[in-house]
Amino acid sequence: MLDPLDDAHYMRKALQEAELAYEKNEVPIGAVIVVANRIIARAHNLTELLNDVTAHAEMQAITAASNFLGGKYLHECTLYVTLEPCQMCAGALYWSQIKRIVFGAVDERRGCSTMGTKLHPKTEMIGGVMEEQCGEIIKRFFIEKRNLN
Amino acid sequence: MLDPLDDAHYMRKALQEAELAYEKNEVPIGAVIVVANRIIARAHNLTELLNDVTAHAEMQAITAASNFLGGKYLHECTLYVTLEPCQMCAGALYWSQIKRIVFGAVDERRGCSTMGTKLHPKTEMIGGVMEEQCGEIIKRFFIEKRNLN
Numbered sequence: 001m002l003d004p005l006d007d008a009h010y011m012r013k014a015l016q017e018a019e020l021a022y023e024k025n026e027v028p029i030g031a032v033i034v035v036a037n038r039i040i041a042r043a044h045n046l047t048e049l050l051n052d053v054t055a056h057a058e059m060q061a062i063t064a065a066s067n068f069l070g071g072k073y074l075h076e077c078t079l080y081v082t083l084e085p086c087q088m089c090a091g092a093l094y095w096s097q098i099k100r101i102v103f104g105a106v107d108e109r110r111g112c113s114t115m116g117t118k119l120h121p122k123t124e125m126i127g128g129v130m131e132e133q134c135g136e137i138i139k140r141f142f143i144e145k146r147n148l149n
Numbered sequence: 150m151l152d153p154l155d156d157a158h159y160m161r162k163a164l165q166e167a168e169l170a171y172e173k174n175e176v177p178i179g180a181v182i183v184v185a186n187r188i189i190a191r192a193h194n195l196t197e198l199l200n201d202v203t204a205h206a207e208m209q210a211i212t213a214a215s216n217f218l219g220g221k222y223l224h225e226c227t228l229y230v231t232l233e234p235c236q237m238c239a240g241a242l243y244w245s246q247i248k249r250i251v252f253g254a255v256d257e258r259r260g261c262s263t264m265g266t267k268l269h270p271k272t273e274m275i276g277g278v279m280e281e282q283c284g285e286i287i288k289r290f291f292i293e294k295r296n297l298n
Contacts, residue, residue, distance in 0.1 A: 088240030
């Protein structure tokens with residue numbers, strides 16, 4: 001039986017956030033931050049709506065989680081994000097000293113692994129959780145974009 | 150004769166921002182963003198006050214400049230920042246496709262050069278502008294911190 005609190009459970013919540021981004025015509029990437037089996041932050045990419053390259057899902061989730069916790073360190077938290085974090089987001093996660101990063105699809109061009117971004121020594125990162133669904137929504141978004149232009 | 154609009158001129162403005170951070174008991178780092186000889190964004194580090202690792206001077210300046218310009222790309226802009234940007238900030242600057250980054254003091258531990266962060270191919274970066282003054286205020290901050298503890 002599937003544990004309802006496993007990684008796929010929270011990745012589905014991150015995917016729901018990606019769907020919200022999709023509906024707003026944003027590159028559909030979503031994130032949630034979890035501590036002690038509780039979601040304390042939800043966010044989705046808003047770079048177009050806000051005209052702001054810093055408005056990635058992860059960045060907003062980090063800010064929201066810190067607000068919730070009343071502290072800037074996310075030592076006991078796990079971030080679930082549908083796409084592998086970029087340099088900026090991995091760099092922010094470095095400062096947060098987050099415990100775990102779980103991502104869905106790999107970003108072969110601009111993901112932090114390809115770019116060589118350093119994670120904090122306290123941080124564990126795993127990828128490929130619900131990889132197919134997380135990648136599919138992004139592909140669908142760009143195919144539709146292409147067909148409209 | 151010194152050109153009043155040279156790099157040192159704008160770095161002094163960034164240093165004024167660092168002084169504001171110092172007064173708030175924040176690690177004293179300041180930044181301004183300039184386009185066509187006009188300062189369109191000023192910011193200083195607020196990570197402690199906001200309890201938010203993403204509140205570096207550069208990140209706030211990028212958001213403010215994008216708001217001012219009404220667009221997320223900073224193609225014609227120069228960022229002046231008193232300390233070499235970290236992975237997060239250099240990663241954000243990558244997305245912004247900013248024209249120039251001018252920094253003051255080198256961050257040998259966590260600067261983007263040491264960390265190997267990739268800049269956008271369109272971006273030129275130079276360091277060492279008013280290096281001594283930019284580094285001195287940070288040293289002064291940490292010496293005072295140490296003496297208080």
